[in-house]
Amino acid sequence: MTETFPLSSEQRSMLHMDRLLGPGILHNLVASLEVPRGTTNRTVRHAVERLAERNPALTATLAEGAHGTRQQTGRRDVEVHSFAPSSGGDIESRLDRLRHLRLDRSTGARATVRRHTDGAGDRLILAVDHLVCDAAARELVVRDTSSLLTGGGPAADAHTAPQAYAAYCREQEAALADGQVRRREIERWKCALRGCRPLTGLGSKAAADAPREARCWEIHEPGPALHDALRHLAAATATSPFVVGAALYATALWARTGVRSSALVTPVSTRRAPEHQRLVTNLVNERPVPYRIVPDEGFTVLAQRLGGSFLSALRGASLAIPDLVATVDGYRELLHAPDCAYVQLQVSLGSAAPSDLPAGERSWPWGAPYAAPTGITCTVFRVNASPRGARLSTFHGGPTGQGTAVAAISKDVIRLAGLAAGDPRTPVGRLADEAC
Numbered sequence: 346m347t348e349t350f351p352l353s354s355e356q357r358s359m360l361h362m363d364r365l366l367g368p369g370i371l372h373n374l375v376a377s378l379e380v381p382r383g384t385t386n387r388t389v390r391h392a393v394e395r396l397a398e399r400n401p402a403l404t405a406t407l408a409e410g411a412h413g414t415r416q417q418t419g420r421r422d423v424e425v426h427s428f429a430p431s432s433g434g435d436i437e438s439r440l441d442r443l444r445h446l447r448l449d450r451s452t453g454a455r456a457t458v459r460r461h462t463d464g465a466g467d468r469l470i471l472a473v474d475h476l477v478c479d480a481a482a483r484e485l486v487v488r489d490t491s492s493l494l495t496g497g498g499p500a501a502d503a504h505t506a507p508q509a510y511a512a513y514c515r516e517q518e519a520a521l522a523d524g525q526v527r528r529r530e531i532e533r534w535k536c537a538l539r540g541c542r543p544l545t546g547l548g549s550k551a552a553a554d555a556p557r558e559a560r561c562w563e564i565h566e567p568g569p570a571l572h573d574a575l576r577h578l579a580a581a582t583a584t585s586p587f588v589v590g591a592a593l594y595a596t597a598l599w600a601r602t603g604v605r606s607s608a609l610v611t612p613v614s615t616r617r618a619p620e621h622q623r624l625v626t627n628l629v630n631e632r633p634v635p636y637r638i639v640p641d642e643g644f645t646v647l648a649q650r651l652g653g654s655f656l657s658a659l660r661g662a663s664l665a666i667p668d669l670v671a672t673v674d675g676y677r678e679l680l681h682a683p684d685c686a687y688v689q690l691q692v693s694l695g696s697a698a699p700s701d702l703p704a705g706e707r708s709w710p711w712g713a714p715y716a717a718p719t720g721i722t723c724t725v726f727r728v729n730a731s732p733r734g735a736r737l738s739t740f741h742g743g744p745t746g747q748g749t750a751v752a753a754i755s756k757d758v759i760r761l762a763g764l765a766a767g768d769p770r771t772p773v774g775r776l777a778d779e780a781c
Contacts (some may be wrong), residue, residue: 346419347417347418347419347420348417348418348419348511349408349415349416349418349710350403350415350417350511350514350515350622351376351415351416351429351514351515351518352407352414352416352514353514353517353626353627354517354521354615354630354664354665355453355615355626355627355629355630356415356416356477356626356627356662356670357457357664357665357667357668358630358631358665358666358667359371359475359476359627359667359703360414361632361665361666361667362631364718365680365681365687365718365721365744366422366434366446366717366721366723367671367714367715367717367742368382368713368716369445369447369559369711369713369715369716370559370712370713370715370717370723370742371476372444372445372475372713373443373444373448373472373473373474373475373478373480374472374473374475374478374480374482374483375440375443375444375470375471375473375696376462376470376471376483376486376588377436377440377468377469377470378468378469378471378485378487378490378491379467379468380460380467380468380494381494381495382467384467384494386427387458388427388494389425389448389469389494391626392493392494393423393425393458393490393508393711394484394780395493396422396423396489396493397422397423397520398463398489398572398607399489400454400485400510400625401418401510401511401722402418402477402478402482402487402510402626403423403454403455403456403477403486404418404419404420404421404422404423404454404455404456404471405417405418405476405477405626406418406421406454406455407456409496416514417773418510418511421454421455421590422454422460423454423456423457423458424454424456425457425458425459425460425476426456426457426458426459426460427462427566428588430687431677435463436457436468436470439459439461439470439538440470441712442536442712442714443457443470443714444457444472444474444712445658445713446472448472448473448474450598454471455473455474455476455477455478455570456471456473456477456478456486456722457471457472458470458471458490458685459472461523463534464526464702464723464738465657468492468591469488469490471486471490473486475627475655476627477625477626477627478625478626478627479614479616479627479628479629481614481616481622481628482624482625482626482627482628485623485625485667486625486777493563495702500595501578502665505607505622507620507621507623507625508558508618508620508621508624509578509620509623510626512622513621513624513626520528520663521663521664525665526663527668530661530663530664530669530674531664531669531672532670533594533660533661534659534661534669534673534675534676535575535631535673535674535771536676537635537657537661538608538633538635538673538676538679539653539675540606540637540661541606541607541608541635541675541678541679542604542678542680543604543607543634543678543682543685543686544598544602544604544605544607544682544685544686544688545602545685545686545745546601546602546603546604546746547598547601547602547680547686547688547724547747547751548741548743548747548750549723550555555713555744555745556744556745557715557716557717557742557743557744557745557746558710558711558714558715558742558743558744559699559710559711559713559714559715559723559738559740559742559747560706560709560710560711560741560748561704561709561710561711561738561739561740562704562707562708562738562739562741562749562752562755563707563708563737563738563739564705564735564736564737564738564752564755564756564759564779565641565703565704565705565706565734565735565736566704566734566735566736566759567576567703567704567733568733568734569731569732569733569734570733570735570763571619571692571730571735571759571762572731572732573729573732573766574762574763574765574766575589575675575694575728575730575762576694577766578644578648578762578765578766578769580647581645581769582644582645582649582652582769583649583652584648584649584651584652585652585655586693586694587611587655587692588651588652588655588688589648589692589762590690590692590741590758591609591611591634591636591651591655591690592636592644592647592648592651592726593758593761593762594609594688594690594726594754594758595607595609595638595647595651596638596644596647596761596773596776596781597757597758597761597775597777597780597781598754599638599689599773599777600757600777600780600781601743601754601757601781602666605638605639606635606636606637607635607636607679608634608635608636608654609633609634609636609688609689609690610631610632610633610634610678610687610688610689610690611631611632611634611658611689611690611691612627612630612689613629613631613632613657613659613662614628614661615629615630616628616629620666630661630662630663630666631666631689632653632662632667633658633662633676633679634654634655634657634658635654636650636651636654637650638773639773640772640773640774640777641743641772641774642772642773643770643772643773644765644769644770644771644772644773644776645769645770647773648769652730652754666680680721681721683719683720684720684721684722685720685721685722686721686722686723686724687721687722687723688724688725688726689723689724689725689726690725690726690727690728691725691727691728692726692727692728693728693729693730694729694730694731695729704734708749708752711740712743715742717742722741722743722744722747723740723741723742723743724739724740724741724742724743724751725738725739725740725741726738726755727739728755730754730759735766737755737758738757739751739752740756757780757781759777760779760780760781761777761781764779764780766777
């Protein structure tokens with residue numbers, strides 16, 4: 346059944362960032378799973394049809410109307426393709442290609458399924474547009490697909506039945522139309538971003554017509570040193586590993602740019618109500634985490650102040666980014682100032698090894714061009730640490746050759762973490778002098 350309803354706040358935010366950073370940066374979420382022996386293509390297609398019926402976001406298309414961009418479900422099927430062994434390309438190369446495929450432009454749908462059969466086995470490759478899928482939703486899609494292939498029904502669990510996708514979008518639009526709700530969040534961000542400056546000078550200065558590229562870098566550190574330092578600092582500052590990571594990167598960015606008051610961006614989950622735990626859509630809204638560097642203050646003070654900023658970001662994650670850009674000068678400056686740098690941070694700690702790769706560094710092209718229509722650069726830092734090792738990843742889109750210096754900021758962070766863990770009361774200025 347076809348249904349038309351508004352975009353969610355999270356989707357409006359993502360479309361704004363897609364226009365700001367250019368195509369190819371907000372990639373699809375991809376996964377692969379084993380196909381049970383003896384499964385026919387007809388069985389696969391039937392399973393995918395049932396998957397789409399249960400999760401209508403996978404069939405969503407965008408439509409322009411009198412009330413702006415809206416979405417429709419039920420007009421497009423999830424595509425299913427099969428590849429024979431002779432068609433070439435391994436699983437990893439196919440995953441990489443699908444990660445950057447503009448599904449809405451190439452298929453008209455929000456999801457595609459490819460069956461890949463070769464000497465190594467028989468697998469399904471799934472790609473879902475980030476506009477209708479976050480990391481949690483990807484796990485739900487994979488679990489339901491596997492269950493539909495093996496048992497004939499979606500996976501059972503103890504979660505509350507998911508809210509209908511269209512109902513979520515409609516109810517959210519109605520809630521955010523409340524003037525008091527909007528004013529409260531807008532005022533919170535006006536206060537939080539007062540005095541913040543956009544980050545500039547993150548990398549080497551480039552001419553306006555310089556060619557641009559998108560590349561990735563990874564640093565692999567064996568052993569528990571970074572994991573233990575983050576854990577120790579989180580306990581010593583009474584914050585969290587993410588907040589500690591934000592304080593470390595804020596210090597390194599200040600040392601690099603000279604900007605004392607700015608903000609890092611981080612994805613904030615809006616998947617909070619019980620009925621949203623099983624809902625397949627994108628329930629993430631990006632928010633800035635403002636920071637202010639005072640060189641003579643100890644690292645503990647910086648981390649605790651950042652902890653307050655992070656809590657504010659969690660509480661103020663309802664409105665779409667274009668709503669805040671239109672009403673909050675500080676928000677608009679962070680994203681639209683000439684030659685500004687968008688910097689996102691993600692930090693995760695776990696008990697499993699983040700990678701089997703040996704210690705060292707590597708770099709590779711992103712797989713899609715960087716074509717932001719303005720002079721903005723895009724940097725995403727990811728820290729994944731466990732007792733067995735740490736992986737620090739950097740994505741950078743900007744002028745060719747600039748990213749190497751930006752990726753080196755993570756090396757400064759590793760040194761800062763070790764120094765700060767020795768005495769969290771050490772002034773931030775002294776830490777920066779010694780580590781950066």
